[in-house]
Amino acid sequence: MIIKGEDLTVEEVVNVAVRGEKVKLSNTAIEKINNSRRYVEKIIEKGEIVYGVTTGFGKFCNVVISPEDTKKLQRNLIRSHAAGVGEHFPEEVVRAMMLLRINALAKGYSGVRLSTLETIIKMLNENIVPLVPSQGSLGASGDLVPLAHMVLVMMGEGEALYKGEVLPGKVALERAGIEPVVFEAKEGLALINGTQAMTALACLSISGAINLSKAADISGAMTFEALNGIIDAFDEKVQRVRPHRGQRAAAENMRKLLDKSKFISRQGHYKVQDAYALRCIPQVHGAVKDALNHVKNVVEIEINSATDNPLIFPEEGKIISGGNFHGEPVAINMDYLAIAVSELSNIAERRIERLVNPSLNEGLPAFLTRNGGLNSGLMISQYTAAALVSENKTLSFPASVDSIPSSANQEDHVSMGTIAAKKAWKIVENTLNVLAIELLCAAQAIDFRFEEGGCFKDLGKGTKRAYELIRDVVPKIEEDRVLSEDIKKLAHLIKSGELVKRVEEAVGTLE
Template identity: 60%
Template sequence: MTEILIDGQNLDLDMFIEVVRNNKKIKLSEQSIKNINNSRALVDRYVDEEKVVYGITTGFGKFSDVIISKQDTKKLQKNLIISHSCGVGEHFSEEVVRGIMLLRINALSKGYSGIRLSTVNTLVEMLNKGVHPVIPEQGSLGASGDLAPLAHMVLVMFGEGKAIYEGEELPGKLAMEKAGIKTIDLTSKEGLALINGTQVMTSVGALTIYDALSLSKLADISAALTNEALNGITDAYDEKIHKARNHIGQINTGQNLLDILNDSKMTTRQGEKRVQDAYSLRCTPQVHGASKDCFSYAKEKIELEMNAATDNPLIFTEEEQVISGGNFHGQPMAITFDFLGIGIAELANISERRLERLVNPALSEGLPAFLVKKGGLNSGFMIVQYSAASLVSENKVLAHPASVDSITSSANQEDHVSMGTISARHARDILNNSRKVIAMEMLAACQAIDLRGNAGLGVGSEIAYNIIREEIPTLTEDRIMHEDIEKTERVLKSEKIISKVEEKIGRVL
């Protein structure tokens, strides 16, 4: 298996996923090794000269004016990690932690941080051998970076804290021993170099945008199935309409729907059954398209941040300068993740409205109430819509922007913070809710197609229908719907529907 080369410049979303989800190994490029060694040499010189430089020979935050002696610089760095390990709450998943480690390695490889090569290699070895520090989700202000959660990552590097290794939660020292990795002692600048950055929020956000891009494809497929179940009008998807407005996401969504529905015998043209459909069908390209444009923006910003130097101070070896600044501030990502969460939430919002049209006999164009025979004795999909409504309502709370909030810290030295990690976590939670809603719509659409009578589905929607029906039979009387919803969600997460539909239509959705 070829290793992914880490150079601080070229990490992209697909490479990130290969390492984080598929356990591909990494190694540092020769240029990165050179950059790391050069910046470290300057730090060592400044320590020897006892030059006053923030974070190297001074305290942190409000203590930046406290000078630390040469003899105490090592203790300063260890105390930094121990004191900053204040995370609380549930623990991040192992894939998020792998992303955090990868992104921190990539940032350090740029050579602006002044860390020793041996320390970076320890983190590389932990990632490659699967030692995953236990990192609590809560406790970051998103400036100065993700201090508290990143501190929990570093604890394991010197044998403290806890880690998951081969599926077992162990004391950090034992996990390192079992993996055959030597623990380290931090020296000057290293603790700060390891925790002063935006890698936690960026890891969560990178996984979320990757899954959001897949979800937007599934939303198009689900909308197509609902269109057929309701004998929807395809004229609204005509490319002339969308090119007249000229938003890329809208144009692509209209084309997706036409390709998925190609050859369908269940769709209609305007005037055949009615003149126009409700917004949740007719405006699918406009709504889904807006979310896709949001996702394109978010992906661009996330990939920029993946390759950014985000700690403080930064070391510029050619100029022999150490400059204090604010690249740790998460605001560029906080706003991005708030926007991302809103874009994902809207996919679920319109999906739930289509689901309502399927189950409501006043809106469903002749389908049985709540998509079940012997209604009254059976409730059918009635409470499926309730559950979807609950999730989209929860999403509206989660979509409130965290980036507009700030609470001062460190005795007002750090008087504006981003809350970007909260933004990223909320976007992730919105994604998980939204996938469930789209699973509910797709399941209901398949049921509605069966009840109306499958006269022949489109080339793409037929694939989705058949895959769902391989797992979940038509509902003939009430059963535990939770199980059907979970099975459908697992199918969506597998991306089997996406790959088969794209193969059939001959292009990427």
């Protein structure tokens, strides 16, 4: 993948972070990086006072640093800011952080040497993954703490995962044949002053959430069939008079998935209206789709931005201190993502309840087991879904409305964007498992419909393929068994993208 600093996409971030695609800089990026560095060196030669280049940091911005202490200043910055605690970020998050920092520096506004940037590129391509604690960032001045832990390994310090082994940073670099970096003026600050921890989480979360949005349409369509839902609610005429893009897309998805189904009903055949969890799928899933589209747009602007401070404009001959490190755009949108994905789990859990509850499930056996009492069937799967949904509700409380001043009140408003992003990441994981439970219950319910006289060929074009995939992974539940393994297998079917991919082969692209 060619890194230009300009047009990186969420999908490309996932390809590098998860699938291990290699990267290199474009020639244009190399030229910009070199121009920016030459300007920094001119400033140093002139002895000008520039924040983070010839001064201390934060509240120490008025302390002038002598030229002979320049290297020590940058080294001390990284060591002092590596104050993180808690569990380490997963490997894919750290790889995404590395890629995003490379992309930001490739824009040529940060003043690092080309050789410094090439070191982090080599680390990424060799899959040297620094161990980065997940707690400690305020989301302004960027993700200082997690990025400092990432950068420690570039210096030959800290720890890293390399070829399945946790090693001291120096040893990991040696084994990969990479020389540690001795940072020059501005470089340490340029490497840690940005939003790359929160945006790494954001990229992976929004990618997962978009996949979940489509998977929720599939699981919702299966439940709709199992409960003989009334298809009229998804009519294009209904959507046309309230033309939100997401609502229309969700309704179209449902019509595609349920096309040719003989299990669905029409208005007035058996009942006049369905409950909201069925009838309002386009409205709820559609609102989520609109939110995800907005969040993805914001994230892609952010990952192609210069979030350093100060910023260097060599063509204009200026170095300007600003606030591009502030994570507020990401923070607010990660809170928005958290709320949106929580709603997918909320409505899915209500559909699960309708499947297992004999008072609501249109004549299906209680808890979807034939010999109830001796068997509990899928009773407790709904408990798990309810627990996950409840956890999502607590995680959906916004982080971006909080701020605690730091650096002796020099940094008096912060975004808490990384906390927002971590919560959104967790909600995506929880919702994945709720949808896996819905698939498990919906397939079981459909099996009982088959016993009533329906058959596999009576399913919709999309739900038929989904049912087939589910039964390839987990068999029908004839009597009680451990359900956690079934849920795990179905969660993998969703997370891998296989469910959506294979269903789309049958019905066309889902939005």
